[in-house]
Amino acid sequence: MGDRWHSGAVHDNPFRPGFGISPPLLAGRDALLDEWREVLGLGAWSPFRAALVTGMRGVGKTVLLNAVEDEARARGWTVVHGTLHDGLVDALEHDRLPALLQERDPEAVTRELTGLTLPQLGGGTTQVVQRYPREPRLESMLARLVELAEGDGAGVLVSLDEVARDSLDELRRIAVAVQHLMREDRRIAFVAAGVPAAVAAALEADGLTFVRRAQQVRLDTLTLAEARAAIAEPVRARGRTIDDDALELAARASEGYPYLVQSIGARAWEHRPERTAIDVAAVRRAVAIAHEAMGESVIVPALRGLSARDRDYLAAMAEDDVPAATADVARRMGATTGLAGRHRARLLDAGVVVVPERGAVDFAIPRMREHLRAHPHDAQLGLPTAARRTFQGGEDVR
Ligand SMILES: Nc1ncnc2c1ncn2[C@@H]1O[C@H](COP(=O)(O)OP(=O)(O)O)[C@@H](O)[C@H]1O
Numbered sequence: 001m002g003d004r005w006h007s008g009a010v011h012d013n014p015f016r017p018g019f020g021i022s023p024p025l026l027a028g029r030d031a032l033l034d035e036w037r038e039v040l041g042l043g044a045w046s047p048f049r050a051a052l053v054t055g056m057r058g059v060g061k062t063v064l065l066n067a068v069e070d071e072a073r074a075r076g077w078t079v080v081h082g083t084l085h086d087g088l089v090d091a092l093e094h095d096r097l098p099a100l101l102q103e104r105d106p107e108a109v110t111r112e113l114t115g116l117t118l119p120q121l122g123g124g125t126t127q128v129v130q131r132y133p134r135e136p137r138l139e140s141m142l143a144r145l146v147e148l149a150e151g152d153g154a155g156v157l158v159s160l161d162e163v164a165r166d167s168l169d170e171l172r173r174i175a176v177a178v179q180h181l182m183r184e185d186r187r188i189a190f191v192a193a194g195v196p197a198a199v200a201a202a203l204e205a206d207g208l209t210f211v212r213r214a215q216q217v218r219l220d221t222l223t224l225a226e227a228r229a230a231i232a233e234p235v236r237a238r239g240r241t242i243d244d245d246a247l248e249l250a251a252r253a254s255e256g257y258p259y260l261v262q263s264i265g266a267r268a269w270e271h272r273p274e275r276t277a278i279d280v281a282a283v284r285r286a287v288a289i290a291h292e293a294m295g296e297s298v299i300v301p302a303l304r305g306l307s308a309r310d311r312d313y314l315a316a317m318a319e320d321d322v323p324a325a326t327a328d329v330a331r332r333m334g335a336t337t338g339l340a341g342r343h344r345a346r347l348l349d350a351g352v353v354v355v356p357e358r359g360a361v362d363f364a365i366p367r368m369r370e371h372l373r374a375h376p377h378d379a380q381l382g383l384p385t386a387a388r389r390t391f392q393g394g395e396d397v398r
């Protein structure tokens with residue numbers, strides 16, 4: 001009985017509920033990846049040479065970037081990957097680009113080292129940095145990397161994750177360097193990803209025309225068929241099965257939201273790992289746990305980035321079981337339709353709501369409605385909760 005257990009079935013769980021961890025099956029992204037394969041195959045010119053991936057948290061931006069990077073490396077391309085934050089340019093210039101240059105061009109570094117009599121400068125990385133002029137160091141290092149890659153019949157992919165409002169300067173500096181090489185028609189490709197609000201800020205920012213011209217890729221949730229495949233194929237690949245009705249339940253409960261697909265899959269797998277078949281009971285339990293976990297992992301972080309009035313808008317929406325009429329939301333908020341419309345626009349930008357039809361608005365993230373009803377104070381993050389209020393006033397015990 002315990003054999004499968006002891007052979008580590010739980011640990012063989014193929015599902016990856018988390019962020020930035022590549023799933024066992026990247027469902028529904030084949031057509032997109034084909035576009036990038038074309039870029040990397042050095043075929044005809046493709047608009048995907050510079051692309052901007054956007055979509056709400058958990059929709060699969062990071063793992064798509066990972067897949068594009070894997071494709072690039074498999075074709076011998078050099079990948080310059082970074083997560084946008086203050087200091088990324090610095091890290092690229094002093095650390096990552098020198099390391100890549102050294103990897104690509106060890107001889108040049110050796111030659112340089114033997115020709116120099118400055119042992120106190122230390123490792124090769126320092127030597128590489130010394131070779132590049134102080135100012136457009138990012139540009140010249142990238143240019144050299146491209147040159148080396150082209151010599152091998154490949155190119156350089158610059159892949160940037162987590163585009164954010166407060167790191168637009170870093171994005172700008174990197175974009176300028178990339179744009180320069182693209183204008184010279186060098187073999188360089190660029191892809192960046194971020195939530196819609198951050199990408200919208202990048203599109204509006206000065207000096208980022210290059211980004212404005214990039215191919216926009218708005219990642220959608222998975223179709224029902226893709227969600228089924230994302231769950232069923234990894235299960236079968238590991239020698240287990242999932243009953244048809246169980247699969248249907250799991251796929252529908254995910255609403256095609258990739259994070260939830262992995263979360264439900266992982267919990268269904270670990271419910272009775274010693275059994276071969278995953279049944280409806282296992283999926284039911286898994287869905288309940290996965291839905292509950294959405295609050296902590298996705299919904300609260302999404303709410304945290306919003307203003308108090310934007311959250312009021314969501315709370316007003318949550319009163320309906322179906323997509324809310326925008327006029328009702330405005331009335332419940334005690335706001336003019338114009339003002340409510342501005343909140344809605346910001347929530348659309350943030351990827352938190354969608355417009356299913358004119359005059360209506362719905363939640364983009366599964367379970368947000370239910371979460372806001374069950375935890376109304378989450379819509380007022382930062383304001384005193386009912387629990388905290390019980391500590392206010394009363395006797396002073398000092
Ligand atoms: N196409 C997909 N098929 C199956 N699972 C996916 C897919 N895209 C993402 N996932 C899963 O969803 C979760 C969130 O993906 P991630 O790329 O981190 O989202 P984002 O960067 O958009 O917030 C991860 O656990 C990942 O394994």
Ligand SMILES: [Mg+2]
Pocket residue numbers: 019020061062063161
């Ligand atoms: Mg991400």
